[in-house]
Amino acid sequence: GAGVSQSPRYKVAKRGQDVALRCDPISGHVSLFWYQQALGQGPEFLTYFQNEAQLDKSGLPSDRFFAERPEGSVSTLKIQRTQQEDSAVYLCASSLGRGLLNTEAFFGQGTRLTVV
Amino acid sequence: AQTVTQSQPEMSVQEAETVTLSCTYDTSESDYYLFWYKQPPSRQMILVIRQEAYKQQNATENRFSVNFQKAAKSFSLKISDSQLGDAAMYFCAYRSPYEEGGSEKLVFGKGTKLTVNP
Numbered sequence: 645g646a647g648v649s650q651s652p653r654y655k656v657a658k659r660g661q662d663v664a665l666r667c668d669p670i671s672g673h674v675s676l677f678w679y680q681q682a683l684g685q686g687p688e689f690l691t692y693f694q695n696e697a698q699l700d701k702s703g704l705p706s707d708r709f710f711a712e713r714p715e716g717s718v719s720t721l722k723i724q725r726t727q728q729e730d731s732a733v734y735l736c737a738s739s740l741g742r743g744l745l746n747t748e749a750f751f752g753q754g755t756r757l758t759v760v
Numbered sequence: 761a762q763t764v765t766q767s768q769p770e771m772s773v774q775e776a777e778t779v780t781l782s783c784t785y786d787t788s789e790s791d792y793y794l795f796w797y798k799q800p801p802s803r804q805m806i807l808v809i810r811q812e813a814y815k816q817q818n819a820t821e822n823r824f825s826v827n828f829q830k831a832a833k834s835f836s837l838k839i840s841d842s843q844l845g846d847a848a849m850y851f852c853a854y855r856s857p858y859e860e861g862g863s864e865k866l867v868f869g870k871g872t873k874l875t876v877n878p
Contacts, residue, residue, distance in 0.1 A: 675864055686764075686851050686868035687805070700863035733803060741864060749866060751797075751805035 648752035656758045657726045665721045665755045667736030675741030681733040726759045762787045762854050766869035773842045781837045781872045783852030791857045794835045799849040847876045
């Protein structure tokens with residue numbers, strides 16, 4: 645596709661439910677990132693993939709958060725047993741990666757998760 | 761760990777005027793990248809301008825320019841001839857240099873909300 649696509653755009657979950665958020669990066673982009681953006685805050689890093697390898701998951705807030713990118717393309721961020729503090733916009737970004745000098749991260753429109 | 765600070769939660773400017781958004785950062789690295797991103801209500805982050813730390817010349821993109829002061833760890837964004845479409849959240853971000861197997865993550869500030877008055 646022309647850009648990074650995320651689905652769903654909006655998700656309402658009852659506390660304790662599991663959710664899965666999908667990210668379709670730009671075709672050919674090696675690097676993929678997930679960020680969490682709380683209301684009125686800047687995005688905070690969650691995890692990073694280079695192809696299918698998850699090279700950095702230092703930002704995942706708890707073991708309830710899990711991300712995968714099994715074929716090095718589409719990625720899914722899963723949150724188990726959602727809590728109210730998980731309410732945020734989840735942004736996905738992709739880039740050509742591999743340290744290319746002018747690599748730019750392209751962002752999707754995010755998924756707004758509300759836990760009630 | 762690197763940190764990015766944006767000390768202006770909100771700024772406003774008159775249409776056609778100039779406004780400067782502030783950003784400071786903390787790092788022990790000598791080479792890195794700095795970015796300004798714009799986030800309109802649609803939520804999609806759009807790259808406005810980037811600066812490589814090894815370059816002394818300030819980056820410019822049309823009406824957008826930066827004042828990069830490496831010693832002071834300051835990276836401000838100047839918007840000239842402000843337009844109504846410039847109204848958005850603006851985020852300053854830092855990225856470490858590439859290392860094999862390392863993370864290319866961005867570290868963001870908390871953002872500045874820019875209002876453009878007609």
